[in-house]
Amino acid sequence: GAGVSQTPSNKVTEKGKYVELRCDPISGHTALYWYRQSLGQGPEFLIYFQGTGAADDSGLPNDRFFAVRPEGSVSTLKIQRTERGDSAVYLCASSPRPRETEAFFGQGTRLTVV
């Protein structure tokens, strides 16, 4: 498809488990972003990749959260020792250039920690 693809669309996990969320950006887009959207709130920035490197990870809430983009395309957001407070929709976005262009968002992964 032509858009940003996120898998899975829904993920239910038990507290304390490890989860991986995948993002497949639009082909050719060098900038990739992860956001987290809690119920009733706007998306909150987590991390930004330019190519393979994390250019800004200031939004990651703690060291349980980690993201990679090893080949400059697909990215994986990894959450260790999940907590109920991690429950949210995790959004991925990509853009061809990071600054003045708009970001294109995927449909998100709804993570529920029980």
Add this chain to the structure above:
Amino acid sequence: AQSVAQPEDQVNVAEGNPLTVKCTYSVSGNPYLFWYVQYPNRGLQFLLKYITGDNLVKGSYGFEAEFNKSQTSFHLKKPSALVSDSALYFCAVRPLYGNKLVFGAGTILRVKS
């Protein structure tokens, strides 16, 4: 710190009437400003952006927004609302130095026939 305020949780308007969804921002320097729309169970869709130039920006689906530097506002407008415009609208700002978008809390728009 950068922030975006959307003072109305919900806006109700009759079909055919003009609509305005308000947004104010706090950021140093000249920001880039964006509006996104979110339909149920769908991702955020880009509507329009202000980078520089004309203060009135036109976007998708007949929406427009007016940048007002002195009031630090970027209100979303449409001359004639449609029932299909009912959705959740987010204003976002990208600071001059930085790459992340800072979003407001969102405004629910309900257009009634």
